[in-house]
Amino acid sequence: MGEIQLVDAHCHLDELERRGMPASEAIAAAADSGVLQMVTSGDSPAENQRARELAEAYPGVFFTPGWHPSNGRAPSSAEWREIRDLLGHPRAVALGEVGLDYHRWDGAAIWDPREQRNLLRSMLELAAEVGKPVVIHQRDAGGDLLGVLDSSPKVPTMLHCFSGGAEFAQAAISRGLHCSFAGNLTFGSAAQLREAASVVPPELLLLETDSPFLAPHPLRGRVCHPALVRLTASWLANHLGVGLDTVAERSSSTARAFFQLPPP
Secondary structure, eight states: OOSOOEEEEEEOHHHHHHTTOOHHHHHHHHHHTTEEEEEEEOOSHHHHHHHHHHHHHOTTEEEEOOOOGGGOSOOOHHHHHHHHHHHTSTTBOOEEEEEEEOOOSTTOOOOOHHHHHHHHHHHHHHHHHHTOOEEEEEESOHHHHHHHHHTSOOOOEEETTOOSOHHHHHHHHHTTOEEEEOGGGGSTTOHHHHHHHHHSOGGGEEEOOOTTSOOOTTSTTSOOOGGGHHHHHHHHHHHHTSOHHHHHHHHHHHHHHHHTOOOO
16 A cells, blocks of 8 residues: 555544634644545534535535534424535535433533434434435443434444444444544553454444544543544554554545545
8 A cells, every 4th residue: 555545534623623723734734644534523503514614615624514412402493404404515424423422521411311312313314314324422322322223214324433342332333333433542441442443344444533532642631633543543553453554544445435435
């Protein structure tokens, strides 16, 4: 293989901008590291629109309009229409991120799990209707997530920032779900994630940064950006006992097939 080329399958360039790193700077740094394509994800109406703007401005950037469970409510009728309209944009490559989040921050109440599940079913129905894959957020809700997926229209699905061990990975694999690993794969405390990454076949494995979060070792705690997906790829290559070029080619090919990206 020639020069290393990578895809960052999930990032938040708008949030990175709010942390003080302009998108232009992040994209230039990514290109220097061989990260030629990235998918920036929306969580709310304002973020969806900013993701669209960035995808329109930079050839290597694509976007996914979504609705994060942290919004604490379902979209209004107007917000639903906006998401549907954005999914028709030529740079929109999936619906997301959407999903389930049962994690309690500092004892705060979580949004009603039943309402979360109902919204996710509706989102999966929308994705099936418009013919787009789905990017899923899941935290502390793995069993319920699989239940929703099993009872909803089948669409290509990516579990972003994969969370869980080998058993959950096997359950995902058996359903044909794509598993995307972020920089926390490199953390010393991530033994379960490493076990999961070891069992996911290449055709279902992607890599992401989830920028600006989860900078990989040895940069943990710093602001993460798309260029750092190369560090995660290098770490995974060492873990699997293969070359970086192998991990880069496999994960990038899988990402391009999942999102139907053009050649870089």
